[in-house]
Amino acid sequence: MLTLKAEPLTAEAFALFGDVLDARTSASFPINAGRTQRHHDLAKVETLGENAHTLINIFVSQPVTLPLELTFLERHPQGSQAFMPLHQEQFIVVVAPPGEHINPDDVRAFVTDGRQGVNYRAGTWHAIQSVLEREGEFLVVDRGGDGNNCDEFPLAITVMLE
Ligand SMILES: NC(=O)N[C@@H](O)C(=O)O
Numbered sequence: 001m002l003t004l005k006a007e008p009l010t011a012e013a014f015a016l017f018g019d020v021l022d023a024r025t026s027a028s029f030p031i032n033a034g035r036t037q038r039h040h041d042l043a044k045v046e047t048l049g050e051n052a053h054t055l056i057n058i059f060v061s062q063p064v065t066l067p068l069e070l071t072f073l074e075r076h077p078q079g080s081q082a083f084m085p086l087h088q089e090q091f092i093v094v095v096a097p098p099g100e101h102i103n104p105d106d107v108r109a110f111v112t113d114g115r116q117g118v119n120y121r122a123g124t125w126h127a128i129q130s131v132l133e134r135e136g137e138f139l140v141v142d143r144g145g146d147g148n149n150c151d152e153f154p155l156a157i158t159v160m161l162e
């Protein structure tokens, strides 16, 4: 059994697993006659394989309870997957680097601050969406297409907050 304390999410700590989406820290430029700041090209959308295409989705998730008991991590070998909260929901992120197997020593747990989203790069092992406190709505950008795009790796992990 692996027990992890979720650490605050930072782009640096998450770099091995994908991208952090955050309008407070990302570069932007003015558009629409200066009325809008465009935070441009924040993450790499990967859509691999036969008939691959980008999906834009909304996930409505029920909250998890803490400590969070996980029994597996999953990965999407043919595409990235991005989650952006629509109402500043905080969520738990548990990840491990891409690879055929997961080394328990490489598993990291994070907690977002409500203004952050994440983009898992293709193949990054991760826990399924785990929103805290209340029902959450997330804009999700991921891959559609042929073939399998979801593998599970059994692993018992308990996640708590610091
Ligand atoms: N299954 C699905 O669409 N969602 C998961 O991939 C997830 O990471 O929540």
Ligand code: NI
Pocket: 074, 076, 081, 126, 128
């Ligand atoms: Ni996923």
